[in-house]
Amino acid sequence: MSSFNPIFSDHTSGEERAPAASQRQNQLATRARLLLAAIATCASLVGCASSTDVVATDKPGTYTVAASATGGRMAWARAHEHAVSEARDFCERRGMQSSVTTETVSGVEMMTEHASSVNFECHPKF
Structure with missing residues (x-):
């Protein structure tokens, strides 16, 4: 028995891939925030x-x-x-x-x- 999962589907419809794209955007945004926090921490130590x-x-x-x-x-x-x-x-x-x-x-x-x-x-x- 096979079930249809639109997130992992090989179909080319943009609607079927939207949840995965949104998840990737959230992951990128989280990584960007972590990177900025690391840079701010390092910058606060520089020059001391x-x-x-x-x-x-x-x-x-x-x-x-x-x-x-x-x-x-x-x-x-x-x-x-x-x-x-x-x-x-x-x-x-x-x-x-x-x-x-x-x-x-x-x-x-x-x-x-x-x-x-x-x-x-x-x-x-x-």
Whole structure:
């Protein structure tokens, strides 16, 4: 005994395929909403970086500053840039230029905090 199911029918009438098309549209709309929510979540994490104050180290004329960032693969790059920028600003306020001597980094997993700590010196501008 065979039964007729218009949703799975091989007939070509547009009326018979309407429920399947509507279901596909709903699935696409749901996927689009989920994608937008994921993008918004990621965007809210991008650019979040913070740093410590610049402090003098035990070595005369050498300073240190640390920065951290979260959210995505580029978090280390944001932490690094933020630390280097703080060092540059510190020296420029003194009419000098910065020179990074060492850097220590941590954090490798995508959604963990990534950190960069730089030791630097200030030198006269040429």
